[in-house]
C-alpha cells in the first residue's frame with residue numbers, strides 16, 4: 001500500500017509529467033477473442049505494481065483503489081459499500097505495431113463520430129498492461145520457463161474467449177532473445193510511464209471521484225497559495 005507524502009508527491013510528479021503534452025496513458029488491450037498482440041514486457045514480474053481495487057461501475061467501467069490494502073481495518077468506502085474487491089497488476093510494455101491514433105496539435109487523440117479514436121496506421125508504443133491474477137499466473141509460469149526471463153524477448157499475447165472465460169496465452173515471439181534496439185530505448189525514454197500512479201490511494205473523501213479532476217484541483221490549490229499567508233515584505 002503506498003503510504004506517506006513522499007510517495008504521494010512522487011506519484012503526483014509522475015502524473016504531471018504524464019500530462020505534459022496531453023499524451024495520457026496508452027493501455028495494451030486485446031478487445032476481441034482471437035486478437036493477437038506482440039509486446040516486450042518492460043518490468044520484471046517482481047517489479048510490477050499491484051493493488052486491491054473495487055469495481056464502482058461496469059458501464060462506464062470505473063474502479064478505485066481499496067483503502068484497506070493490508071486488511072488492517074483502514075476505513076474504505078468500497079469495503080463499506082461491499083463493492084467487489086479484486087487484485088489488479090500493472091506493468092509497462094512496448095506494444096509492437098499498436099493501433100496508432102490521429103492526434104491534434106496538443107497530442108490529444110482525435111475522436112470520430114462513434115466517440116472512439118480514429119486509427120491511422122500502427123506504431124510501436126509504450127503502453128500499460130493491466131491484468132488480474134489469472135494473467136499474473138500465466139506470466140509467472142511463462143517467465144519461469146524462459147531461460148532469460150520474460151523481458152528478454154518479445155512475446156505474443158493471444159486473447160482466448162470473452163467475458164469471465166477470457167484467458168490470455170503468452171508465447172515467445174519468433175525473434176527469440178534480443179536486446180532492445182536504440183529506437184526502442186528512445187521510445188521508452190520518451191513515453192515512459194510511472195506505474196505508481198495506478199496504486200496511488202485517494203483520501204477517504206476523494207474516493208471514487210475522477211482521478212484527473214482531483215489532480216487538477218490539487219494543482220489549482222498549489223498555484224493559488226493562501227494570500228493571507230504571503231510573506232510580508
Ligand SMILES: [Zn+2]
Pocket residue numbers: 054065066067068076077078079080085
Ligand atoms: Zn476497500
